[in-house]
Amino acid sequence: MHDAVTVSSLVVHRGSREVLRGLSFGVPAGRVTGLLGPSGSGKTTLARAVVGVQRVRSGTVTVLGAPAGSPGLRARVGYVTQAPSVYPDLTVGENARYFAALYGRGAREAAAAVADVGLAGDAGRLVRDLSGGQRGRASLACALVGEPELLVLDEPTVGLDPVLRVELWARFAALAAAGATLLVSSHVMDEAARCDRLLLLRDGDLLADCTPAELRARSGTDDLEAAFLQLVREREQVAA
Amino acid sequence: MTTALSPRLTAATTGRVLRQLRHDHRTIAMMVLLPSLLLGLLYLLWADLPAPPGTPSTFDRVGLTMLGVFPFVVMFLVTSIAMLRERTSGTLERLLTTPLSRPALLLGYGAAFGLAAAAQALVTVTVATTLYDLDLAGPLWAVVLIAVVTTALGVALGLLASAFARSEFQAVQFMPVVVLPQFFLCGLLVPREQMAGWLQAISDVLPLTYAVEALQEVGRSPEPTGTMWADVGVVAGAALLALALAAATLRRRTD
Ligand SMILES: Nc1ncnc2c1ncn2[C@@H]1O[C@H](COP(=O)(O)OP(=O)(O)O)[C@@H](O)[C@H]1O
Ligand SMILES: [Mg+2]
Numbered sequence: 256m257h258d259a260v261t262v263s264s265l266v267v268h269r270g271s272r273e274v275l276r277g278l279s280f281g282v283p284a285g286r287v288t289g290l291l292g293p294s295g296s297g298k299t300t301l302a303r304a305v306v307g308v309q310r311v312r313s314g315t316v317t318v319l320g321a322p323a324g325s326p327g328l329r330a331r332v333g334y335v336t337q338a339p340s341v342y343p344d345l346t347v348g349e350n351a352r353y354f355a356a357l358y359g360r361g362a363r364e365a366a367a368a369v370a371d372v373g374l375a376g377d378a379g380r381l382v383r384d385l386s387g388g389q390r391g392r393a394s395l396a397c398a399l400v401g402e403p404e405l406l407v408l409d410e411p412t413v414g415l416d417p418v419l420r421v422e423l424w425a426r427f428a429a430l431a432a433a434g435a436t437l438l439v440s441s442h443v444m445d446e447a448a449r450c451d452r453l454l455l456l457r458d459g460d461l462l463a464d465c466t467p468a469e470l471r472a473r474s475g476t477d478d479l480e481a482a483f484l485q486l487v488r489e490r491e492q493v494a495a
Numbered sequence: 496m497t498t499a500l501s502p503r504l505t506a507a508t509t510g511r512v513l514r515q516l517r518h519d520h521r522t523i524a525m526m527v528l529l530p531s532l533l534l535g536l537l538y539l540l541w542a543d544l545p546a547p548p549g550t551p552s553t554f555d556r557v558g559l560t561m562l563g564v565f566p567f568v569v570m571f572l573v574t575s576i577a578m579l580r581e582r583t584s585g586t587l588e589r590l591l592t593t594p595l596s597r598p599a600l601l602l603g604y605g606a607a608f609g610l611a612a613a614a615q616a617l618v619t620v621t622v623a624t625t626l627y628d629l630d631l632a633g634p635l636w637a638v639v640l641i642a643v644v645t646t647a648l649g650v651a652l653g654l655l656a657s658a659f660a661r662s663e664f665q666a667v668q669f670m671p672v673v674v675l676p677q678f679f680l681c682g683l684l685v686p687r688e689q690m691a692g693w694l695q696a697i698s699d700v701l702p703l704t705y706a707v708e709a710l711q712e713v714g715r716s717p718e719p720t721g722t723m724w725a726d727v728g729v730v731a732g733a734a735l736l737a738l739a740l741a742a743a744t745l746r747r748r749t750d
């Protein structure tokens with residue numbers, strides 16, 4: 256299994272703070288990798304580095320064989336920002352068709368992407384009239400429409416009801432089964448169980464890079480939340 | 496290649512910006528009608544004031560240049576706010592990860608507001624010459640052309656200014672900074688020949704000066720003059736320069 260993303264010794268400063276402290280890991284191709292960590296741990300910063308809009312201090316990020324953010328990658332990588340980034344004064348369909356055009360796709364692909372996120376019935380509604388969860392899904396549709404090889408999703412399930420969450424994770428698994436690589440961040444440890452692989456982030460450090468099963472085995476608990484806390488405590492004891 | 500100016504992606508962006516405008520009926524109405532209404536106010540203000548014999552009336556002189564100044568100001572503001580919204584809403588960050596190049600994004604914006612400006616100029620010039628009896632010696636199309644090119648300058652400066660604004664409050668305050676000095680020194684309030692030498696030198700490098708001079712040329716001469724064409728060229732060049740600077744200041748990677 257080769258890696259779609261390879262990060263080595265990545266250091267990022269934001270403001271006067273060191274936000275990512277020398278991270279090294281790989282994201283396996285064709286899998287769903289969860290990027291988990293509490294709020295402020297650096298998930299968004301790492302996602303930005305992978306899509307090439309984050310200024311980095313040192314280290315390298317290689318995506319699909321090229322440096323992150325290189326021109327050739329932009330049609331192959333999709334990014335869904337944490338706050339829905341769609342135009343509130345356009346309809347869902349108009350948003351999808353605009354991003355479709357940017358990725359060289361047409362109205363048919365746009366309609367399919369809108370249907371994929373369950374908004375087919377809302378395609379003609381202005382985004383500003385949608386609920387927060389619907390906006391998030393509209394934002395997701397605008398990335399799906401490009402059929403990217405790598406999809407970077409920053410907390411896509413926040414604010415969604417449980418039914419939609421399950422549906423969305425099923426969709427992520429289907430995309431991976433079709434060959435796409437997904438990097439999905441979340442601050443909810445429950446969601447770790449749905450990933451093929453986990454990256455646990457805390458204060459800009461990588462606490463673990465393993466599968467959910469490995470995490471359970473290592474901590475001797477089935478509760479991934481508890482497993483995460485145990486890792487944090489172990490790390491603090493080492494530091495002390 | 497994303498550094499290339501893809502006409503397809505530029506056009507898609509122009510279409511998107513126009514579609515955003517279309518959903519905002521009040522903004523469209525204001526864009527199309529406001530300059531005409533303001534011009535009407537000026538018309539009434541000077542309606543009963545006699546002009547010295549042999550000189551154009553004050554309204555003919557000032558009203559004509561306002562056909563360039565109003566859309567310049569309005570489009571400067573609209574564009575800088577639109578771009579700032581793009582920045583704060585995260586859509587800019589997202590666009591920067593797509594195949595859309597930065598020059599194509601800015602040119603797409605410029606073309607959209609340029610088209611809006613053409614519609615605005617057409618309405619304003621028609622209203623001014625019919626309803627307000629604005630007298631001009633030259634052809635109407637020349638006035639529309641100058642208004643559109645001047646608006647393009649406003650759009651380009653608005654895009655550039657938005658790069659330096661962190662909030663809507665700042666963006667709005669760039670308007671007086673960018674617009675008022677150009678307006679004061681363009682030769683409308685005080686003829687340029689009567690300005691102190693150093694003020695005239697500043698006036699020489701401010702693009703609005705050339706837009707106003709071009710409009711004055713149309714007001715005076717039945718045929719487009721060489722000076723008018725040179726002025727239009729200067730304004731268009733300044734717009735392109737501002738657009739290039741805006742593209743250069745738009746960073747893909749940020750902290
Ligand atoms: N624009 C910024 N300027 C300075 N610091 C920032 C900025 N954005 C985020 N940070 C800081 O970087 C750290 C990581 O933030 P972020 O990557 O957003 O974490 P997460 O997405 O995991 O919540 C936080 O401490 C946050 O305060
Ligand atoms: Mg975040």
